[in-house]
Amino acid sequence: MSNLEGRRPVAPQRSALARVTSEVRQAPLLALIVFVPVVVLLERVSPDAHTLLFLLSVVAIVPLAALLSRATEAVATRTGDAVGGLLNATLGNLTELVISLAALQAGQYLLVKASLAGAIVTNTLFMLGGAFLFGGLKHHVQEFNRVNARFQACLLFLATIAILVPSLISEVDQAPAAGFSQQLSLGLAILLIAVYALGMLFSLKTHKELFVSVGHADAHESSWPLSVSVAVLIVVTLLVALVSEIFVGSVQVAAEHLGMTPAFVGFIVVALVGGAAEMTTAFSAARGNRLDLSVGIALGSAAQIALFVAPILVLVSYFVGPQPMSLQFWPGAVTMMLVATMAATLLSNGGRGAWYMGVMALAVYAIFGLTLFLLPPAAPT
Template sequence: MKTLLKEIRGNPLLWLLAFVPVVFGAARFKPEAHTLLFVLSVLAIVPLAALLSHATESVAAKTGDAVGGLLNATLGNLTELVIALAALRAGEYMLVKASVAGAIVTNTLFMLGASFLLGGLKHHTQEFNRVSARMQAGMLFLATIALLVPSAIVEADSGTHAEFTNKLSVGFAVLLIAAYGLGMLFSLKTHRELFGSESHGEEGEEPWPIGLALGVLAGVTVLVALVSEIFVESVQEAAVSFGMTQAFVGFIVVALVGAAAEMASAFSGARKNRLDLSVGIALGSASQIALFVAPVLVLLSYVIGPTPMNLQFWPGAVVMMLVAALTASLVTNSGRSAWFGGVLVLMVYLVFAITLYLLPPGGQATPP
């Protein structure tokens, strides 16, 4: 605990942790002040993300970048899962699908591209484990195909019954979960020698003891989930004040804030020439959402949802996820990166962001 307090005292950014109890108090006594809650929740998530970043690096120093990246992606995705479960109980399936699609696109394009850019600005070229990155990109492409088929069938045949789409979605959900489990078995057990780190990290700060790091990871993840829930509840109303469309909020703003903790770890790893950690967090998080979180939500909708949820996404979301998967596959092909590669990936993301921001309210495509 002394180590943690010393870290907080020595890092001015972590002084913003004072906003964590403030945002909880404001949510209790001023629940109607949506714009205030929006600003306070963002200020609270930033230091929590920095704390989570340091804890993740300490765990990765003990376990290796592959396991560290997987752990960070898993804990980071708990935020999206908590938000999605709350929306699932309320039957807000459009919000669930928007958060899933937005998280996949944001993690694949923004997080990966920014990691390449930030790392490349400090290091001339960087290397990462090509096998690991290609496997994650391949799993992500598999998931986008499974999300594309139900949507394509409904678009092609307007007479398709909802019962057929629901059964198809359940079958695909089971397949995706099985593929994710087998992928973990392959990378962490039977062929783990292929997934060693290629990057050579710089000597940085002394890592925390593993017990403290794991405790901080668990505690901060819970706080991020709670603050993110306040953020999501307030962002819809606050978006009106800032002139943001619902499509932009769901796909861009919610996804960026929800992934803030993961991004802090990924960007820090890239700057320290630990690009395997960055790529593992970005692509690992995206593939985990696509192959595990989304299918689990489909299955849980039969238990806690008012009606079954399917994997039918609206055409615009499917196109963005497919382009993101293809982009990830293209830029990870060589196992090397430079800053301009990150610029290209970020440009693809900005094309989507600008389109969604300027999309007229009446022209927003929504899922069925």
């Protein structure tokens, strides 16, 4: 008996990596991981094959998003959904940041602003709506912490107002001097970053008890060890950044060949590809009855883009871009961001989710996508 008892702890330790391997083999999408080295090699051998590189990079991001999703879920089971949602939003937005930095360096400000606005709208409508839909198809009614949802929606509304002001200034009867918009954007960027930092302090430190999950997650048979999850997060994040850089280098020429405008590419294509990792996690968490994590990822990611990523790009543009970038967006983008913010506030106000709520959010997103495809907005003057 003593020998048998002495062997009992060995099995869990031995099966730690075996569990990871088993779960990887059970995910069919991970077979697409072979496209990661393929797209990297193709970019070295034939850098002018932009359309092929564009399509292959989109395919290569899918398995990376699946791995990032699974690793983040494993970390979230130990840190809580609030921290897990923030972690996933941060890592997921890294793709957006890489894409925007590459476009910024090339002076493609329309693509940068379109991708920022599109990411905000995509997260608040497509990702949140998809989470409600996929979760509601499996669970009749789901609950989530509406305090967290309201908090993220308020941050998003504040950021939208900050973006609205420079855009409205350009429409007044007597337009201000050319440098005024850049000076205003610089001040607003610093203000938004400070507000975001204080918001993280509020939600993760001083009032973290208000953001505790209220949903009941489905039981999981196994979970990745924390060390393995962190290692996967680091490696996959680096690979996502590498593939995203290739994606940026080919997206413009490929868009012309495929008949898509820069505004549609930035608002829809780049936003969907950049948010693939977050969407995978959000949809999977909703199916597992962890709608708190889904809502935290969707609204938290949108708020992070508006309050942190966009201001950082304004600051970086002074050193990287041909000229400083402002927070002045075209009126259509501002309108869509305002509508998306109001829709997210209304959908998350009750603290309960059902599949038809997802249908309504996705319908609004489809309206925006169809409008941009048929009538792309003009670049702001």
